[in-house]
Amino acid sequence: MHPVRRARRLPPLLTGVLCVLLASCAPAPAPRPDAAEREVRRAVADWSAAPPARLAGIPLEGWSYEVDSVRRDGVRALVRARLRYRLAGYDPAPTGSARDVELTRDGPAWKVTADRPAPGAPPQLWDQGEPAVVRGTASLVLGVGQSAGTLAAVGREADRAVPAVAAAWPGPWARRVVVLVPGSLDAMAALLGRPADTYRGMGAVTTGETGRGPAPADRIVVNPEGYQGLSEAGRRIVLTHESAHVATRAATSAKTPQWLSEGFADWVAYRGSALTPAEAAPTLTRAVRRGELPGALPDGAAFAFGGDPEGLGRAYEGAWLACRLIADRWGEPALRTLYERAGREPLPTALEAALGVDLPTLTRDWRAALRDRLR
Template identity: 75%
Template sequence: MLPRHRPVVRVLPLLLCALLVGCGLSGAAPLDPGVRRAVADWSAAPPARLAGIPLEGWSYEVASVRRDGDRALARARLHYRLTGHDAAPAESAREVDLTRDDGTWRVTGDRPAPGAPPQLWDQGDPTVVRGAHALVLGVGQTRQTLSGIAAEADRAVPAVDAAWPGPWAGRVVVLVPGTLDAMAALLGQPAAAYRGMGAVTTGKAGAGPAPADRVVVNPEGYAQLSGAGRRIVLTHEVTHVATRAATTAETPLWLSEGFADRVAYRDTASTPAEAAPALGRAVRRGELPAALPSNEAFAFGGDPDALARAYEGSWLACRLIAAKWGDATLVRLYESAGREPLPTALAETIGGDLAGLTTAWQAALSGELGAP
């Protein structure tokens, strides 16, 4: 069973105060012009150890300062873009330490604000590998490992282009932390949520292209995959990046996850029995699903076999739609389901309803996964 995931929506905690005075921090005070100038001078360029990363617009917006004699702690929001990749600035809530010497403030360091996920470079000096379509940033990884991931991502992008006609950048950023725990820290979740998975995608669904979609690799899960498994996982993730602008809260997860697997498996020789082992075992036990997977079926941290069945069933549903009505109709359904309720989207694209689709899907599961 291949490690899989659902799209992850991350919203950084609101750690900054709207007002510069009286924002609830002990010792908070109006911004000292010297502090503001020190932060501005310090953030005029990224740190030297990030020189290999194509950064632009690097700046810190100071929101509040807490002073204690010749020491100060500033709460700030870091803004930056990865050149050629980010449609809008990425953001990170930070704390900046300053000291005053002979009346002049200077920055002595910064770190993630309490409760805010770290940036990859907070975990160590990053190594940068550029592919034709991919930018891979890694910490605690060999250049050979990162080059292999870049090569797989470079293969994934054209495969997604061939399957998804909608507009997207045609590029992907891949983050490769050193450990599963480091990956979980980047995503602000417990490590158990991602154990056994190969990768996940960050980004906010809807309202146009996400400013900073990232594919985040679980180095431990990814290392356990075969070459074919790695290709499938990265193609799945790149599909989420490409379709982000068409994905909204209206889109059922069985459709978004099933479509991503449809793209990932489309050019492989994998049969349903080979690619859906968990669901196959259930069907042969007489446990035919009563309905297409619910959104709740994709929750992290639950029964891994049940999660596998949800993904496998979603893939087979999208595979069925493509086989019966065509890949172009599957794409139209995906786009329509992000704009309007699923019953309307189904009626407009396949000319049927959810009950009819479910019956056809159940028949396909019985025929393709039943007893030999």
């Protein structure tokens, strides 16, 4: 039994000194905004009480600008704020971005004269122009600088992708996707805050936060240049792949190996396809036929955007064939179980529980499958 420790009472003088010291260490209260700042804040609140009229076709709710700071210089003011909103029926939690709002005093009142992304913050799609909206049965497509026909075609492909993903991943997910179609590759890169070369040649990417719990938003962002260059089958595969990332987002974490997350998304996209492995994996097939059989499953660096296109192709194709092997040999439920477990526990533990094998055994079997199917 542990002895009971009694608290010793401090002498009154020491107690008083301690109280003074603690008070001097406490953070100073934030200065209260003066009357002019309160007027600026009120003007921003009034101005942002509802979305702009040009966004009327977008199902926005919870639209607000939360003011973080105010800087005034005479009759001008700069407000740093955070835009918050949800796409009703699509976003489980609010999303948004940092904004700079400029105001000018107009007589006795303040008037908003500009609203733009804060430095370092990516723009919203509507910062690039007035968005057009296409609503599908399972999709919401927002586009800028695109024809109505193009957006409708994207919506049809997304509507086909969602049930295909639901059949492969029957667990709980929204079964709806939001697709953004900007006007160019440069506009896409701006939305994502990365250089355009990062996405050159790609059809689309998915944004969102991994991990369990409510994520603010998942968006499939189309590269209009890369997407238009694809065949009809290629567009279907791209949107199904990206929709699979949306579906599995809650089960994905930093623990999930990238070969598993990307391979699973491609497995979903090619599931039921009549293509042979050699037809669906041409880059890796050429490498294997040259005698360049990979020695290990692709690591995270192999999937880096903007790298060697041939290496990137081999990584995606190898990951897909690993997931196809698992589904064929151990069954589709085992592949789904592996995915779910790999997001919350070490891969060796997940492999043993889901498949009853270790990583060296899986790697050996995968390499043998590459030799058999791609030569």
